[in-house]
Each structure stands twice: as structure tokens, then as C-alpha cells.
Amino acid sequence: MNDSREFIVRWEGEELKAHRGETFLDLAERAGWSRDVLMVEVDGVTRELRSPVPGPCEIKPLGFESSAAREALRHSASHVLAQAVKRLYPDAELGIGPAIEDGFYYDFRVRHSFEPEDLEKIEKEMGKIVEEDLPITRHEVSRQEAFDIFSKRREPLKLEILEEIPAGEPVSIYKQGEFTDLCAGPHTPSTGYIRAFKLTSVAGAYWRGDEKRDMLQRIYGTAFLTREELDQYLKRQEEIKQRDHRKLGKELGIFSIQEEGGPGLVYWHPKGGVIRQAIEDFWREEHRRRGYDIVYTPHIAKLDLWKISGHLDWYRENMYSPIVVEGAEYLLKPMNCPFHILMYKGSLRSYRDLPLRWAELGTVYRYERSGVLHGMLRVRGFTQDDAHIFCRPDQLEDELVGVLDLAQFMLKTFGYEEYDCMLSVRDPNDKKKYIGEDSVWNQAEAALEAALTRKGLPYARDEGEAKFYGPAIDIKIRDVFGRGWQGPTIQVDFNLPERFDLTYIGEDGKPHRPVMIHRTVLGAMERFVGGLIEHYGGAFPVWLAPVQVKVIPVTEGQEDYAAEVVKTLKAEGIRAEGFFGPEKVGYKIRQSQLEKIPYMLVVGPREKESGTVSVRHRSRGDLGPQPLPEFSQKVKEQISTKSLD
Ligand SMILES: [Zn+2]
Ligand SMILES: [Zn+2]
Known part of the structure; x- marks a missing residue:
């Protein structure tokens, strides 16, 4: 007899009989699958194991190699962390606890200030929770029910999040033992799946990232499927720590930050000076070889110049207060562009003069909050390896190919062979955010895309990532650890030529508008050398080594x-x-x-x-x-x- 409540599912090439109302976990347990399976994928949709089997289907098991499953495991580890903290510190209030790259964290508002010894204690409690193998279950509740639950549990931060869930969207909670969290999931079926975890650090974090809100305590951790993978990861983290450019930079006499002189300002010591000069010499030589002219421009300019350039409207919060000289206000330059533009405007330009490629190792100053400053990587004053190319629209694509070629050559010279290219274009749904006409943007985006294709560079198209003044290519370079670093940026700009009314005389004897390309290859000398210190672990190749x-x-x-x-x-x-x-x-x-x-x-x-x-x-x-x-x-x-x- 055919039982209508039974149906067949496929699971890794095998057929399994399933019953209506069963979950994937029921199937997994019946078939004796290992706990290496963390989630499943059905018709391209990932589901947690505790969700019901929808009907006859093909099920793909997802292990740790799947990013969705990995996140579910780490997010579950964050719940275990929160449960452990609540057991040990009952007054702790829960913030958020997501999975992040390489791990997870959970934010707590709690009177006790967490010390490294506390992390060990919390880890031990987490171990107990894992051993208890508590089922992690999902429950959809009404808004009112959720409100009652988290009011009763005295979780004001959770109530705040609850209020922000848009009406009509389902509210879900997850439970494991005595612990309840407001959470969208997904999770592993039980706490026992978290077999290899480690708490790594604790740091302060403003609630909702808002400086005006409470400072919470954020506990970071990581979780892997196996002990071996975890140990490998921790070993690598230790190596990264040993290579920290701030540590090596000091030990090797490369640079310092002098608090007396002000935060975020880099001092290049003699050994760092040698490295920087070797890089600059190479940079200049390569630029001359490729038809660039090297220029130098001032560090300050009248406020009005920044008004015309638009920086006062768009970039004010990153600029320092004016310096008053003979009644006129001057601003420190956050960028070199307006200076090169003034030089362009200084002469009558013919179509035969173009392209003009002007390069400058220009030192710029940008305001960064002291909290985000970081060694050589995030600073307030830095030297950009900047260049501006002024060209005719018909030259744009070739110029972009030339820039990409130079960028590839230079990165390869430093030993960066792997990188990711991102094409940043407008958000098509929010065009008001950007300066410039539609047709002009389309033209620029097409030229960038064509140049990437001609260089055979794979790229991701990022809608909404473009700056206000033009689309761009951003290249992220990968270091020996596979970590991404900001590399070359290439920006097409139809806007500044317009604002400054730049022209060249065309073949027809009439004035035309040139196109401008902003580009840096190394980015900033400071950040680039900081990255090199970590990439080489301080062991610079012979041509860069301060003492050879x-x-x-x-x-x-x-x-x-x-x-x-x-x-x-x-x-x-x-x-x-x-x-x-x-x-x-x-x-x-x-x-x-x-x-x-x-x-x-x-x-x-x-x-x-x-x-x-x-x-x-x-x-x-x-x-x-x-x-x-x-x-x-x-x-x-x-x-x-x-x-x-
Ligand atoms: Zn959660
Ligand atoms: Zn520029």
C-alpha cells in the first residue's frame, strides 16, 4: 500500500524515504550522517537541519567549506558564548552576536569588566554547554510575544532591535536550554556541533556603532569544525601578530608615531628612509618611462579653490580648519587634484598636447578620528603616489589600459601576484547622490569595463560603490596570508573638468572638454610600506633592504x-x-x-x-x-x- 505521507528524497546519490513533517535532521539521524553536515541546500536555497523537508527533493549536504554553513556554526558559537556569559554574569544584557570573517563576536552590557582570565572561565562554561548538546530550536512568534519574552528577561537592547524589525516581517527567536535570543538564524541543530572554538579577545564597542550610545564589551572568538583547523588558524594568527608592522617597524627602525608630535603622523627613521627612497626612485623611473611628467605642488591652497573643486561640499569633514594668512583662509590639501588642474588651466591646450600625464608624490592631510588610527595603515598625513591624466574622450580607454598595465607591473615587482578588481559604479536607484550627467557616467563606466576586459582582468561590478565624482576601479591586493589590502585606484572624472571649465582646442579649432583620470598605484607610501613590512615579515628583498x-x-x-x-x-x-x-x-x-x-x-x-x-x-x-x-x-x-x- 502506498502511504501518501511518505515520499522519496535524494541525498548524495542515495534515495531516502521521508515522512511528512520530518526535518532534515530526522533524515540525517536515521541515515547516520556525521555531524560534519551543518546545513543543507535544497533547490539552491540553504536551510538549517531542523527545518522541515518540504517534499520530494534533492538535498545537498553543506559542510564547513560552505560559507553559509560556516557562518551558521560560528553564529551558533556566539549563542553558546552568550549563554555562558549569562550563566556566569546574570546581569549581562545581550547586544548582538553575529558571525564575522574568521569567527564571531557577541556584545554585552555588563557591570563586570572582562579580563583575559574571564575569557578562560567563559570558555570553560561554553565547553559545558557544548557537552550538554542542547537542541537549538527556532520559534516564530508575534511581535507582542517577543516583546513580552525580552521584557521579562530584561533585555532592553534586544527590545530596541525588535522595534526596528519592519512590520510584516516575521519575528523569530532561538532557544537552547535556558537561553533565548532574538535572532533570524540559521543555526546548527544543537550546541554539540561546536566542537572546536576559542575566545580570542575582548574590546569596547559602542552600541549600534554610535559614539553617543553606551560602550559595550565585545568578546571575539572563532570556531572551526575540527581542533586541527582551529589550531592551524591560531598558529597563523600568531604569525600575523609577529609580523605586525607596528612591532617590526619599531624593531627594525623603520618608522614611529610620536605622540608628542600628534597622532596619525608618521616619522620615517633612517632605515625606513632608505626603503622609501628605493621605492620612490623606482616609481619615478617607471613613470618617466611610461610618458608621465613629474610635478610638485604646494600643501595649502585658498579656501575658494576647494569651493570650486567641490571638496568643501563633499569632503569637508575630512579636512582641517583653515589657516588665516593676510585675511585669506587657506586649507591643507586632502588631495592633489585641484593643483594639477590649475596648472592645466595655466596654458592653452591643443588636442595634440593630450594626453598629459602628471604624477606627484603628494603629501596630503585628512582628518581621521583618533580611534581609527592604526600604525602606518590609517594615518592623518600621508604621501600619495598620485597622478592625473588629462585626455580626449577618444583616448580614455587606452589611457586606462596604460594605468592598469603600470599597476600590474609595479605590484608584481613587489611580489603581489594576486588581487581582486572591483569596478565601482553608481547606484542606479539613487542617482541624486552623484555629480554629473547620465550619459557622461555611462560613457565612463563603459570605458573602465572595456579597459579591464582588454587587460584580461576578472572583476566584480559593485553598484553604489562609486564616489560622488565618478566611477572607479579599485584593486585589492592579497598578501602572503591572503589578506586583502587596498591597492591601486583608478578614477574617471568628468566632473572636475566641468567645474573648472577645462578645455582643449580640438582639430576643429573649437574648445572641447578633456576627461580626467585620477589614479594611484601604491596608494599611500605609508600604507604601502606598512603592508610590505607585514607581507615580507620585515625581510625585505635585497633591492629594498636598508642594509643589504x-x-x-x-x-x-x-x-x-x-x-x-x-x-x-x-x-x-x-x-x-x-x-x-x-x-x-x-x-x-x-x-x-x-x-x-x-x-x-x-x-x-x-x-x-x-x-x-x-x-x-x-x-x-x-x-x-x-x-x-x-x-x-x-x-x-x-x-x-x-x-x-
Ligand atoms: Zn543569533
Ligand atoms: Zn585626483
Whole structure:
């Protein structure tokens, strides 16, 4: 007899009998699936395991590799965290607790101030909750019911969130044991699924990100499917911490921030100066080779200029207060563009003069709140590797291809081979946010797209991400850890030429409007070098290393020879230093190793006798004795080819 309440579902190539009213979890348990399955996908829609099987269907199990399932696991871990906190600190009020990249957090308003020891205690309680394997269940409730539940539980922050759920949208709560949360889900079926987790830190966070609201305590953590994956992640985090550019920047004498001088302002120490100069020299040479002219412009300009440029309307909150000079107000420049424009306007331009490519290492100042400043990465004054290209509309696409080509070449030179390109275009539903005409925007967006296609660069189209003055390409570079860093930006601008009434005389003898491209390749010298410190872990390739060779005499008897070696290398344009003094060779090598110097040349009596050097590489170790000219030739080659070795 055919039972109408029964139907067939497919699950990984197998057929399973299902009953109406059953959940995916029932099926999973009946078929003995492991708890590596966290969610399922049915007809392209992800569902949690506790949701009912809708009818005959094909079910795709989702494990940790699925981002939806991963998020469900971590979001469930955040609920376990909140439950543990409520058990230990009953007065704690719940904020929000989402999954984030690599983990999760939960915000609490609580009298007790969390210390690292508390995290251990909370982790232990979380372990108990996981062991209890409490079912995590979803309940749809009415607005009133939800209000009653969270009023009774004294969760004012939850009530605030509840009020913001638009009328008509379902209100759902999730329960596990004595714990209840206002939450849209999805979650794992029980707390027992969270087998490998770790609380990582605690930080202050304003409720709703609003400085005028209460400061809550945010506990961060992470969760993985297995202990091994978690351990691997924690190890990597430790490596990242060791490579922090603020730590290495200090240890290696690259830069500092002087609180006495003001926050967010970078001081480049001598070693950092060498690195920066090497980058700038390369930058200038490459720009000249590609038809750019190098210009320099002032740091301040009259307020009226910023009025014409529109910055006063659009960028005021990032600009500093005026400086008054002989009754006129001047503003520090947050951007170089208006200056290049004034120079363009200074002469009559013909179509034959275009394109003009003007590059400047321009130092700009932008106001950032002190709370967001971060080493070299988020600062208040920085030097942009800026350029503006003025061209005819028919030249736009070729110019964009040229910029992309330069960007690719430079990034590759620094060892960045992986990046993501984003094409930022207008939000088609909110065109009022942007300056400029429709047709002009469409033209610019099309040119950017065509240039990306011609360079064979895959890209994501981001609607609504464009700045107010034009569409752009933003390239995010990936470092050795796969982390994204802001890289080149290329912006088409039809707006400033309009505002400043820029023209060129066309073939027809009549004035025409040029197109302007703003672009940076490295972004800011500060941020770029900060990123390089972390990317290389402080071990800069030879061409960038502040000290390329350290010469270490074995005893005092070879100091004269060592000094001669240093002199010879310096004459060859190699940055060499001697390491003299009574310390032992082993100590000097270790010290040079800590300074991440690419080559150490150890010279003892034998080397002095034969005019050779014993070469030691910071990562490859002992390379044996070499005649000095041979060694210096090799290093010079590494420098000139900008070898990443
Ligand atoms: Zn939740
Ligand atoms: Zn610009």
C-alpha cells in the first residue's frame, strides 16, 4: 500500500524515504550522517537541519567549506558564548552576536569588566554547554510575544532591535536550554556541533556603532569544525601578530608615531628612509618611462579653490580648519587634484598636447578620528603616489589600459601576484547622490569595463560603490596570508573638468572638454610600506633592504680586511656595513639575522688571506666562501632586477 505521507528524497546519490513533517535532521539521524553536515541546500536555497523537508527533493549536504554553513556554526558559537556569559554574569544584557570573517563576536552590557582570565572561565562554561548538546530550536512568534519574552528577561537592547524589525516581517527567536535570543538564524541543530572554538579577545564597542550610545564589551572568538583547523588558524594568527608592522617597524627602525608630535603622523627613521627612497626612485623611473611628467605642488591652497573643486561640499569633514594668512583662509590639501588642474588651466591646450600625464608624490592631510588610527595603515598625513591624466574622450580607454598595465607591473615587482578588481559604479536607484550627467557616467563606466576586459582582468561590478565624482576601479591586493589590502585606484572624472571649465582646442579649432583620470598605484607610501613590512615579515628583498650586506670579522685581526670589504661593496653601490666590536661571531650573526639583513659576510684569517668572503644568507644559511667580486656582482644583479629572492 502506498502511504501518501511518505515520499522519496535524494541525498548524495542515495534515495531516502521521508515522512511528512520530518526535518532534515530526522533524515540525517536515521541515515547516520556525521555531524560534519551543518546545513543543507535544497533547490539552491540553504536551510538549517531542523527545518522541515518540504517534499520530494534533492538535498545537498553543506559542510564547513560552505560559507553559509560556516557562518551558521560560528553564529551558533556566539549563542553558546552568550549563554555562558549569562550563566556566569546574570546581569549581562545581550547586544548582538553575529558571525564575522574568521569567527564571531557577541556584545554585552555588563557591570563586570572582562579580563583575559574571564575569557578562560567563559570558555570553560561554553565547553559545558557544548557537552550538554542542547537542541537549538527556532520559534516564530508575534511581535507582542517577543516583546513580552525580552521584557521579562530584561533585555532592553534586544527590545530596541525588535522595534526596528519592519512590520510584516516575521519575528523569530532561538532557544537552547535556558537561553533565548532574538535572532533570524540559521543555526546548527544543537550546541554539540561546536566542537572546536576559542575566545580570542575582548574590546569596547559602542552600541549600534554610535559614539553617543553606551560602550559595550565585545568578546571575539572563532570556531572551526575540527581542533586541527582551529589550531592551524591560531598558529597563523600568531604569525600575523609577529609580523605586525607596528612591532617590526619599531624593531627594525623603520618608522614611529610620536605622540608628542600628534597622532596619525608618521616619522620615517633612517632605515625606513632608505626603503622609501628605493621605492620612490623606482616609481619615478617607471613613470618617466611610461610618458608621465613629474610635478610638485604646494600643501595649502585658498579656501575658494576647494569651493570650486567641490571638496568643501563633499569632503569637508575630512579636512582641517583653515589657516588665516593676510585675511585669506587657506586649507591643507586632502588631495592633489585641484593643483594639477590649475596648472592645466595655466596654458592653452591643443588636442595634440593630450594626453598629459602628471604624477606627484603628494603629501596630503585628512582628518581621521583618533580611534581609527592604526600604525602606518590609517594615518592623518600621508604621501600619495598620485597622478592625473588629462585626455580626449577618444583616448580614455587606452589611457586606462596604460594605468592598469603600470599597476600590474609595479605590484608584481613587489611580489603581489594576486588581487581582486572591483569596478565601482553608481547606484542606479539613487542617482541624486552623484555629480554629473547620465550619459557622461555611462560613457565612463563603459570605458573602465572595456579597459579591464582588454587587460584580461576578472572583476566584480559593485553598484553604489562609486564616489560622488565618478566611477572607479579599485584593486585589492592579497598578501602572503591572503589578506586583502587596498591597492591601486583608478578614477574617471568628468566632473572636475566641468567645474573648472577645462578645455582643449580640438582639430576643429573649437574648445572641447578633456576627461580626467585620477589614479594611484601604491596608494599611500605609508600604507604601502606598512603592508610590505607585514607581507615580507620585515625581510625585505635585497633591492629594498636598508642594509643589504653585513660584514662580520671573526676576530679583531680581520677588522681591517672587513673594513676594506665594506668600502669595496659601497663603491659598487651596495648598502654594506661592518659589524665590529668584541662580541662573538655567533652573536653578530644572530643579531644580523634579527635585523633581517639579506647577506652576512663572515671574514676570518683564511678569507683575509685569499681575498674571499664566507657568504651567509638570512634564510638559506651558509653558502660557503666566494671571491668578493663574484659576490658583489651577484648582489648588484639582484638589486638591478629587483629580485624577490
Ligand atoms: Zn543569533
Ligand atoms: Zn585626483
